[in-house]
Amino acid sequence: MRGIEITITVLILSAIFGYLFAFIAGLCRLSTNPILRGFTSFYVEIFRGTSLIVQLFWLYYAIPMLFGIDLGSNLLAGVLAISLNYGAYMSEIVRGSILAVSKGQSEAATALNMSRFQRMRLVIFPQAVRMMLPEFGNYLIQMLKATSLVSLIGMHDILYHGNILRSSDLSAAPTVYLLILVFYFIMALPLIFLTRKGEAISKKGVASQ
Amino acid sequence: MNWRWDMFFEALPYVLQGIGVTIGLTFACYLFALIVGFGWTFLRRIPNKTINWIITWIMEFIRSTPPLVQLFFIFFAWPMVPYVGVTLSPFASAVLGLGIHFSTYIGEVYRSGIEGVEKGQWEASRALNFSTTQKWTKIILPQAIPPTIPMLGNYLIIMFKEVPLAATIGVVGILHMAESFGSVNFRYLEAYTIVALIFLALSYPSAILINKLERKMNRRFDKKAALNSMNESKGAVS
Amino acid sequence: MSESVVTKEHSQDTQTENKDVIVSYKNITKSFGDVEVLKGINLDIKPAEKVALIGPSGSGKTTIIRMLMTLEQPTSGEIIVDGKNLWHMEKNGDLVPANEKHLREVRGDIGMVFQHFNLFPHMTILENCMTAPIHVQKEDKASAKERSIEMLKKVGLGDKLDNYPSQLSGGQKQRVAMARALVMRPKIMLFDEVTSALDPELVGEVLEVIRDIAKEGEMAMVLVTHEMEFALDIADRVIFLDNGVIAEEGTPSEVLEHSDNERLQQFLHRFRS
Ligand SMILES: Nc1ncnc2c1ncn2[C@@H]1O[C@H](COP(=O)(O)OP(=O)(O)O)[C@@H](O)[C@H]1O
Ligand SMILES: [Mg+2]
Numbered sequence: 239m240r241g242i243e244i245t246i247t248v249l250i251l252s253a254i255f256g257y258l259f260a261f262i263a264g265l266c267r268l269s270t271n272p273i274l275r276g277f278t279s280f281y282v283e284i285f286r287g288t289s290l291i292v293q294l295f296w297l298y299y300a301i302p303m304l305f306g307i308d309l310g311s312n313l314l315a316g317v318l319a320i321s322l323n324y325g326a327y328m329s330e331i332v333r334g335s336i337l338a339v340s341k342g343q344s345e346a347a348t349a350l351n352m353s354r355f356q357r358m359r360l361v362i363f364p365q366a367v368r369m370m371l372p373e374f375g376n377y378l379i380q381m382l383k384a385t386s387l388v389s390l391i392g393m394h395d396i397l398y399h400g401n402i403l404r405s406s407d408l409s410a411a412p413t414v415y416l417l418i419l420v421f422y423f424i425m426a427l428p429l430i431f432l433t434r435k436g437e438a439i440s441k442k443g444v445a446s447q
Numbered sequence: 448m449n450w451r452w453d454m455f456f457e458a459l460p461y462v463l464q465g466i467g468v469t470i471g472l473t474f475a476c477y478l479f480a481l482i483v484g485f486g487w488t489f490l491r492r493i494p495n496k497t498i499n500w501i502i503t504w505i506m507e508f509i510r511s512t513p514p515l516v517q518l519f520f521i522f523f524a525w526p527m528v529p530y531v532g533v534t535l536s537p538f539a540s541a542v543l544g545l546g547i548h549f550s551t552y553i554g555e556v557y558r559s560g561i562e563g564v565e566k567g568q569w570e571a572s573r574a575l576n577f578s579t580t581q582k583w584t585k586i587i588l589p590q591a592i593p594p595t596i597p598m599l600g601n602y603l604i605i606m607f608k609e610v611p612l613a614a615t616i617g618v619v620g621i622l623h624m625a626e627s628f629g630s631v632n633f634r635y636l637e638a639y640t641i642v643a644l645i646f647l648a649l650s651y652p653s654a655i656l657i658n659k660l661e662r663k664m665n666r667r668f669d670k671k672a673a674l675n676s677m678n679e680s681k682g683a684v685s
Numbered sequence: 686m687s688e689s690v691v692t693k694e695h696s697q698d699t700q701t702e703n704k705d706v707i708v709s710y711k712n713i714t715k716s717f718g719d720v721e722v723l724k725g726i727n728l729d730i731k732p733a734e735k736v737a738l739i740g741p742s743g744s745g746k747t748t749i750i751r752m753l754m755t756l757e758q759p760t761s762g763e764i765i766v767d768g769k770n771l772w773h774m775e776k777n778g779d780l781v782p783a784n785e786k787h788l789r790e791v792r793g794d795i796g797m798v799f800q801h802f803n804l805f806p807h808m809t810i811l812e813n814c815m816t817a818p819i820h821v822q823k824e825d826k827a828s829a830k831e832r833s834i835e836m837l838k839k840v841g842l843g844d845k846l847d848n849y850p851s852q853l854s855g856g857q858k859q860r861v862a863m864a865r866a867l868v869m870r871p872k873i874m875l876f877d878e879v880t881s882a883l884d885p886e887l888v889g890e891v892l893e894v895i896r897d898i899a900k901e902g903e904m905a906m907v908l909v910t911h912e913m914e915f916a917l918d919i920a921d922r923v924i925f926l927d928n929g930v931i932a933e934e935g936t937p938s939e940v941l942e943h944s945d946n947e948r949l950q951q952f953l954h955r956f957r958s
Contacts, residue, residue, distance in 0.1 A: 287654070288646040289608040292622060296643055299635035303449055345756050346803035346862075350817035350869060351793050354785060360816055364807045379511050386513035390615065397516060404523060411524035412532075419512045419520065426511035442806075442851065 241396040242421065248313070248385045248395065249425075252320035253378060259325025264332025278329070285326035291387055294319040298391045316388035324377050324384070331373045335366040368440045375433025379426055386422070396421055455637040462624045462641045469620035472541055473607045479546030480553050480606070481599075487554030488561070506551040515612055518544040522616040541613035549606055556598045560591035597661035604650050604657065611642075621645055706765075707732045707794075707905050708753065708873060713762035715748055722748055724929040726762070730905050732872065737916035737937070738909045740926035741952055746909040749926070750875040753907075754797045755788045766791050767872070793821075796871030800878045802858040804850040804865070810837060811846040814865045822869070829868070836864040840894050856887030860894055867898070874898070876908040888912070895919070913956050917941050925949050 266278040285293065298315040339362045347357040389398040400418045404411045490502045509517070522540040526532045535543065564587055572582040611622035625642045629635035708730040715723040723745045730736055738746045751757040753764060755771070764771040773780045774787040783791075805813050814833035818824040824832075837843055840860040850858055859879055866874060876895065880888045892915050899906060899919045910916055916923055916937060923940040925933040925948075933946045941953065 283651060284647065287651045288643045289611050289622075291611050291614075292639065292642050292646060295622075295626075295635070296639045299629065300639045303634070303636040306449055340803075342799060342801055342803040343805065345754075346799060346805070348756060348792075349754050349795075349797040349799075349866070351789055351821050352817065353789060353821075356820055360820060361805055365805075368807065383511070383513040383515075386515045397513075397519075400516075401519075409527050411527045412520075415516060415520040415524045418516050419508075422512040422516065423508050430507065430511060442849075 241394050241399040244388070244393055244395040245385050245425070248316055248320070248388055248393070249382050251313075251317045252324070252381050252385065255317060255321035256324040256328060256377070256381060257374070259321055260328030260332050263325060263329035264336070267329065267333050268336060281322075282326045282329055285323050286330075290319060290323045290384055291390070293323055294387055294391060312388065312391045312393050315391060316385075316393060320381055320384050320387075324381055328370075328374065328377055331370050331377075332366070335369040336362060338369060339365045368442075371436030371440045372433055375429065375436045379429050379433070382422065382426055382429060449636070451634070451637065454632065454634045455641070457632075458625070458628050458634070458638040458641055461628050462621050462638055462645075465619055465621040465624035466645065468538075468618060469610055469622075470607075472538065472613060472618060472620060473603070473610050475538075475542045476545040476549065476610065477603050477606050479542050480549040480602070483547060483550035484553030484557055487550060488557040491554070491558065506554065509548060510551045514545055514548040514609060515615065517548055518612060518616055520544075537613065537617040540616055541610070541618050545606065545609060545612070549602060549609075553599070553602060556595050556602070557591075559598075560595040561587065563594055564590045594664060597657055597664055600653075600657040600660065604653050607650060607653075608646065705731055707734075707767055709765040710749075711763045711765065713749075713752065713764065714760045715745070715752065715757065716760045721760075722929055723759075726929075726931060728924070728931065730873070730907065733902055733905055735899055735906045735919055735921045736908070737920035737923045738907060738926060739911070739913070739916065739923060739952075740932075744926045745929050746926055747877055750797070750877055750907055750909060753873070754795055754875060755792050767794060794872040795875065796866035796869050796873070797875040798859070798862050798866055798877070798879050800882050802850075802855075802862045802882075804858055804861055806850050809847050809849055810842060810853070810861050813850070813861060814868050817865070818868055833864070833868050836868050837861070839897075840864045841890070854887060855883045856890045859883065859891045863891075863894055863898070871904065873905040873907070876906065876910070878909050878911065880910070880912060911956070913941060913953070925952070927952075 263278045263282055266274050267282070269275055294316065297319050298312060301315075343361050343365065344357050347361040352360065385395065386397050389395050389401065392398075396418055400414045403414050487502070487506060491499060491506075493499065493502075518540060521535065521544045522537065525540075526534040568586055568590065569582075572586040577586065611620060614620060614623040614626060617623070621642050625635075625638035628638040706729045708728075710726045710728040713723055713726040714721060726749060728749075738749065740746055748757055752759050753766070753771070759772060763773065769791045770780070770783075771788070771791050772783050774783045775781075805816070808816065811830070811833055814837060815826075815829045818829040818832065819826055834843065834846065837846060840863055842857060842860055842864070845853065845857065845861075850861070853861065862879075879895070880891050883891065892912065895906075895908070896915075896919055898904065908916070908920070918937075920937050922934060923937045924931055925940060925944075925946070927948050933940055933944050933949050935944075940949070944950070
């Protein structure tokens with residue numbers, strides 16, 4: 239089946255940028271700078287408050303109109319929509335996990351005379367990341383599912399090719415869509431096991447309140 | 448900048464025509480998911496390893512494949528399936544597709560609620576010789592349901608945001624209206640912005656409401672934790 | 686230093702430059718919201734002095750030592766550590782609230798052991814000890830490792846180097862916490878009820894380690910404790926804190942055996958019965 243490489247490309251790029259946005263936004267929301275905090279909260283609430291499909295259409299159809307610029311490609315629009323959307327959701331996990339590392343950990347680090355940055359890097363962050371793993375895995379599966387939306391903005395992914403097949407032979411529809419579902423499931427399997435592994439890791443090595 | 452207020456005000460009433468369908472579909476899907484979710488929870492309690500394994504993986508399959516493809520399957524492919532296939536309206540297809548997709552999540556919520564009831568409660572209801580029905584209606588469910596309410600509320604909001612997917616099979620909700628406005632006038636910007644604003648206006652306040660509810664619930668159910676920490680500080684005296 | 690004679694009477698000398706004082710609390714008050722928890726604490730601690738801090742729960746013992754560790758900021762008053770003002774620094778001739786950099790400079794001489802251990806769960810026992818010397822004191826890795834192993838051997842955990850905290854008993858965890866603080870070579874060590882989170886049968890092993898450290902003598906120690914026998918044994922001075930003030934102080938025998946302070950008698954009575 240064709241289009242699978244598009245699906246995987248979109249997934250990988252979305253995941254990379256999604257986690258990146260999640261960490262940046264999550265840390266910014268914990269910052270003491272009110273402007274930075276306000277701005278990130280705005281981003282997070284906008285993207286969590288609206289639908290991914292609406293964001294996708296908005297980025298693809300509306301943004302070029304609004305600024306007279308073209309995002310260049312539907313790949314960029316697709317990846318941006320997915321990563322900004324899930325980045326917003328996952329930033330809450332980043333923030334929550336950092337806050338969930340017990341206060342005693344940071345106090346012990348202070349008692350060892352670590353700087354604020356060292357406390358974060360050596361003590362808080364490694365523990366917070368362990369807590370994030372299972373949810374990050376779950377969101378990876380969500381992102382995989384979300385990649386199917388890029389067919390709606392004209393990308394030639396698996397679903398797009400399936401739709402073409404269906405329109406040339408209507409009676410093939412059951413086989414075509416069942417196959418696509420199975421394809422997605424096969425791609426999801428390693429992610430499901432990865433998530434379970436993440437759960438196992440996160441159970442160890444964290445001091446939470 | 449290329450924003451046109453005249454287009455905005457022209458598109459607004461047009462797009463708003465779809466809001467009834469969008470909200471109606473949300474609740475229809477939600478109700479369907481709540482009911483089917485019960486089915487999953489029930490099926491997973493069957494004490495047979497093989498059945499349990501099969502059910503678990505069926506749920507996993509539904510949950511980890513895209514709802515968009517599931518919608519297409521139900522709308523385009525189901526009528527073509529020999530013998531059992533029937534043609535469904537776009538609305539009914541969406542209820543079925545999104546409802547089943549989210550029922551697998553809802554089923555997990557129910558399960559977490561039931562598993563959250565302490566083991567002692569089960570033992571106590573056995574010790575008091577309750578019948579199975581009495582055990583569930585009087586002991587287990589009254590304790591299992593309240594903690595799940597905020598989670599269930601969250602899923603209502605999540606489903607609300609997934610409902611526009613139904614536009615792809617022709618359900619005329621707000622997204623579909625915006626699309627058709629855009630294609631007629633060659634102006635997508637204002638119409639899609641309106642859709643985004645509607646979602647924001649409805650889901651943001653609901654999310655805050657759910658959040659409050661959750662905190663209230665947590666306080667009620669965290670009595671035990673509060674008690675523990677009290678004992679701890681008392682322990683420091685001696 | 687271990688034979689350093691401790692003057693019986695509490696020194697009223699509050700001069701900053703006093704060479705005989707390593708820590709000095711000057712008129713320290715602390716409020717949480719509207720509640721004044723500490724109401725003017727004056728306290729001098731000499732180098733190598735062992736001070737036991739006792740008092741009912743909520744009297745402010747923890748708050749006193751947390752302010753020295755910079756975990757809590759005093760509401761008013763000053764704390765002088767080795768001649769340096771802890772919570773204030775000089776800027777263009779004015780005394781302004783300390784910034785992080787200043788706090789780090791001054792608190793480098795202070796170490797602390799917590800009631801709930803606060804070991805780093807994602808690091809092995811050895812890493813728990815090595816991390817701060819390497820990153821904070823910029824010691825080279827080999828020597829930090831060597832000293833950490835030596836310290837862990839000293840507290841009796843030489844065979845657990847690669848274990849994680851979750852694999853240890855409470856008493857072992859607390860001994861690691863002490864080793865972790867000791868490798869930093871502090872001049873003052875603070876102990877906040879380090880045995881009260883432990884099962885009774887594990888208390889002994891931890892007190893034994895503290896006794897050993899105390900015997901070496903070079904470090905000043907402030908111990909918040911409810912182990913009166915232990916305080917009597919190792920402390921040079923006992924301070925009874927009540928309602929946010931120092932209500933009684935003196936040698937262990939003066940305070941624990943010969944005082945006629947009524948509140949103190951009530952307090953001690955609860956431990957004897
Ligand atoms: N962070 C805080 N916020 C509010 N009140 C506090 C805080 N820390 C301590 N207190 C209060 O200050 C008082 C003294 O606490 P603490 O120093 O822990 O006493 P002790 O260690 O002697 O039991 C107590 O009444 C406690 O409730
Ligand atoms: Mg205390």
